[in-house]
Amino acid sequence: QKEVEQDPGPLSVPEGAIVSLNCTYSNSAFQYFMWYRQYSRKGPELLMYTYSSGNKEDGRFTAQVDKSSKYISLFIRDSQPSDSATYLCAIAGPYNQGGKLIFGQGTELSVKP
Amino acid sequence: SAVISQKPSRDICQRGTSLTIQCQVDSQVTMMFWYRQQPGQSLTLIATANQGSEATYESGFVIDKFPISRPNLTFSTLTVSNMSPEDSSIYLCSSADRASTDTQYFGPGTRLTVL
Numbered sequence: 001q002k003e004v005e006q007d008p009g010p011l012s013v014p015e016g017a018i019v020s021l022n023c024t025y026s027n028s029a030f031q032y033f034m035w036y037r038q039y040s041r042k043g044p045e046l047l048m049y050t051y052s053s054g055n056k057e058d059g060r061f062t063a064q065v066d067k068s069s070k071y072i073s074l075f076i077r078d079s080q081p082s083d084s085a086t087y088l089c090a091i092a093g094p095y096n097q098g099g100k101l102i103f104g105q106g107t108e109l110s111v112k113p
Numbered sequence: 114s115a116v117i118s119q120k121p122s123r124d125i126c127q128r129g130t131s132l133t134i135q136c137q138v139d140s141q142v143t144m145m146f147w148y149r150q151q152p153g154q155s156l157t158l159i160a161t162a163n164q165g166s167e168a169t170y171e172s173g174f175v176i177d178k179f180p181i182s183r184p185n186l187t188f189s190t191l192t193v194s195n196m197s198p199e200d201s202s203i204y205l206c207s208s209a210d211r212a213s214t215d216t217q218y219f220g221p222g223t224r225l226t227v228l
């Protein structure tokens with residue numbers, strides 16, 4: 001079983017749609033949860049970071065964590081063509097794991113005008 | 114957040130040769146990491162670059178194949194040695210502060226093609 005599983009997509013939505021991106025993880029020791037956005041031929045860009053169950057909102061983006069189900073989600077409201085990218089979830093354990101991030105496979109999102 | 118640059122941005126190399134990739138951060142950072150992203154795949158951690166000591170490699174990656182240097186708090190290099198076509202990949206470096214090692218910022222990547 002992979003430590004992090006992410007719906008691979010690809011996902012295509014019309015402009016203005018609500019997008020839901022999801023990951024599950026296997027180890028309850030993981031405590032930190034991140035979402036990265038990666039445009040084609042660019043490095044990953046940190047979008048959201050959270051460490052507690054519940055929702056964290058930043059503009060059109062909401063990160064949701066359910067530690068009891070080991071499930072994390074990223075919601076994008078009013079999606080725009082500029083949101084077209086690959087979205088990667090990443091998880092990390094306690095600090096004594098040396099900062100190792102484990103990434104999901106990535107979901108390729110396309111927002112059509 | 115730290116700004117990270119990498120050189121070269123891309124290269125095409127012959128089988129059996131070696132390539133050294135440079136990573137420069139615009140501020141002193143505690144930790145630097147090297148990742149590989151194979152075509153259509155996610156990121157896999159190769160090693161943690163430790164300043165003043167040997168890098169810490171993940172399972173499946175060895176120093177002879179991927180020697181790493183980190184001479185100071187803003188710079189690191191990764192060498193891909195004795196390359197084969199299977200090494201064709203994007204190589205990314207990232208940085209983090211010890212206070213929040215899980216919040217990592219990435220460079221733009223080096224796209225390597227081995228013929």
